Amino acid sequence: MTWRFALVIEPAASDDPRHDFAGTFTVIDASAPALTVGELSTQRGDGVFESIGVVDGHAQEVAAHLERLTHSAALCDLPVPHLEQWRQAVAVAAAACGPGEAVIKLILSRGIEHGPTPTAWVIAAPAADNTSARERGVRVVTLDRGYGIDTPSRAPWLLLGAKTLSYAVNMAAIREAKRRGADDAVFVSSDGFVLEGPTSSVILRRGDVFVTPTPGAGILHGTTQLSLFDELERRGFQTAYEDVPVAALREADAAWLVSSVRLAVPVVAVDGEPLPFDPPFTGSLNAYLLSPRD
Ligand SMILES: Cc1ncc(COP(=O)(O)O)c(C=O)c1O
Incomplete structure (x- = not known):
């Protein structure tokens, strides 16, 4: 760039x-x-x-x-x-x-x-051209972030909820995902809960409910996820913040990595297993994200 x-x-x-x-x-x-x-x-x-x-x-x-x-x-x-x-x-x-x-x-x-x-x-x-990721999706692997879901509250000096300039670990996770034949990673806690992508939030769909991991001290609260939840509620869907076990990601009806520049990217496979995805629906999310938002 x-x-x-x-x-x-x-x-x-x-x-x-x-x-x-x-x-x-x-x-x-x-x-x-x-x-x-x-x-x-x-x-x-x-x-x-x-x-x-x-x-x-x-x-x-x-x-x-x-x-x-x-x-x-x-x-x-x-x-x-x-x-x-x-x-x-x-x-x-x-x-x-x-x-x-x-x-x-x-x-x-x-x-x-x-x-x-x-x-x-x-x-x-x-910005880089993200059309292909938005339309074709990404394959992700789950990678252990090495701490339990309650670690951030016990060790705030790890700065896990801050968007610090120290992204070497996040970049290493993306390289590891590529080594494993995927496009991107989803960090999981050592006790088996979904956290976030190295540069994105995770949203998954269960029927008409859209769920994202609770943004405690351990993950960033994504501005794109917040904005998408407002839009999904306007469209009549339910949204929820939950502790999300890894199995829930594998069994989701759909999942996305969302962030400010790449926007909503559908997850098409988790650890080599395909996940359903709905290109027109994802297209409508990205049309919303590309409209002027304050
Ligand atoms: C670790 C991490 N989580 C989540 C996000 C998503 O945040 P936002 O939607 O505000 O871009 C990012 C964005 O870069 C990130 O780096």
Whole structure:
């Protein structure tokens, strides 16, 4: 992916009374080096981020993403982000996106070692073409995440509910899935419950009920899942947050990996066993996800 637009933000204190934050933004050359070698985001993955989907210049679900950025920052003891400042930075980046699908990333890093403030920046680029995954689906394998469903509440320092920059484990899981002949992974707890994909939430269908694993401290609360549940309820379906045993995924009437940029991708096989999928219904979910959403 070639980043087309980059903006460095001087992070404002959360109670900064200004209304206009344009003076705190510096547009930089997205292809030129920008971070100093002492950056803790690069040395330790010490920071948090968000990826926002953009459709024809409209950034989707910005408030929900900023809420999760704030939650992740709190879990990591980072300063509280100034929501209006970030909202304006997203608007500037969205205006640079042009037609079609794009992605805006927000990054809040702990900054330079012993430095006075965090480092923050926003980048934007055209999104990869996800048509094939949306239409043909993905084969997943379940991978043990190595902890029980109650571990996150006993060990909050594992930061399992924060969207931190440390995605090396998530990327390793996708490589492992590919080694096993699949396209993507679904993390499961060591006591056998479905958690999430390495870059997505899991939704499964049981008749007219749509279920997702309870977003406790162990998984991210997906903005796409939240938005889809609202839409499914508008269409008259029931939705539920549950502890989902792995067997329930294998026996589901359908399942999807959902996320802000890839959107709703049907799961067509779990651990080599086929799962039913319904292309027109998935198409209708993606048509909704591609419509302007706030
Ligand atoms: C680990 C993980 N879970 C869930 C999600 C889905 O979140 P969202 O729908 O807000 O993109 C993501 C998105 O990247 C993710 O990385």
